[in-house]
């Protein structure tokens with residue numbers, strides 16, 4: 001939808017004007033520090049005042065190629081990027097737009113991540129703003145360009161959906177704030193005051209850029225964290241004051257969709273007709289079952305790990321694939337839940353597909369403690385949390401739900417419970433046609449004390 005002359009001569013010329021004005025202002029030395037961050041990519045690695053650094057680009061991912069449907073797999077285009085990887089031709093089936101976490105890469109490595117997007121986009125989290133202990137959070141964004149579509153010079157942004165900005169400057173909605181043209185850098189500054197689960201996405205041509213994959217989950221940890229008097233782990237979903245949202249482990253469940261025809265069209269320089277939207281795949285954390293229970297990619301343990309699950313990278317800066325799964329190189333996040341009997345487990349659901357979801361946990365009741373980054377409390381403080389085996393939420397909505405892992409039954413190493421979208425077509429994707437997987441994963445409950453304490457979400 002981004003290719004009409006009207007938009008080319010509207011938004012883009014505005015951005016050129018705005019970018020020129022900002023660069024000029026930065027050059028005068030009187031601009032606030034964030035304006036001075038509009039730096040060329042070549043000096044990006046010298047800029048250090050950010051917590052995370054994302055790059056927007058395009059790429060390819062893997063989805064099951066059977067049963068056959070129109071526009072899938074995408075024909076001879078995908079192998080064009082397989083040249084630098086050790087995986088067979090046609091491994092990657094689906095063209096995407098997306099982000100990569102380029103924190104710590106040098107400028108040469110960073111430039112090589114064009115056409116190396118991941119799906120979903122990098123997950124990240126921040127602490128509640130509490131100066132001077134917890135300062136503002138700074139997210140740098142650069143635009144690496146689209147490798148498959150050099151004809152498209154789309155800008156990108158990060159829009160933190162549901163974040164209460166006082167001013168629109170860092171909102172990422174491109175007509176009300178700024179967007180990042182190819183080769184430029186912008187640093188978003190956030191003061192996260194409301195704990196809970198959110199999502200973010202690029203807001204440029206947002207139907208297209210969201211659907212193509214420029215989206216993921218972000219959450220805010222409450223100031224109450226570290227208080228072991230209310231709950232032994234000292235980990236909480238909210239500033240509850242009573243330990244009711246305390247948990248031992250947390251797992252992100254990010255819902256998205258892929259309409260194969262639209263992805264095929266973008267790869268083949270065709271214009272998707274978004275009003276015909278008819279998604280073929282329903283994804284959890286960027287994968288379809290049974291890939292949802294395949295391992296995570298190996299994650300870095302450097303400074304970037306404080307705020308994100310950042311996959312390890314090779315000498316070129318490219319992603320290291322999950323063990324034994326080269327086809328999941330650009331889908332680094334597992335949705336497998338593992339826990340010990342008796343532990344409290346927080347599930348952070350967010351949905352940036354375009355359809356409603358009904359996620360059911362068979363055999364275990366979940367307690368909904370938060371909705372759209374708001375704790376379940378009435379205006380007088382009344383506890384409005386509730387128990388359910390199924391949570392319903394639409395596009396752009398989030399749910400925080402905690403379950404207590406039931407007693408271990410045996411006889412296997414763990415007990416398995418199933419978490420799935422009860423709109424069965426979306427946990428099977430095409431009703432009656434086996435092989436597509438979908439929004440389905442497993443909860444594995446081990447005997448008490450088996451697993452060590454969790455050190456990062458989804459691990």
Ligand SMILES: [Cu+2]
Nearest residue numbers: 156202204209
């Ligand atoms: Cu974008």
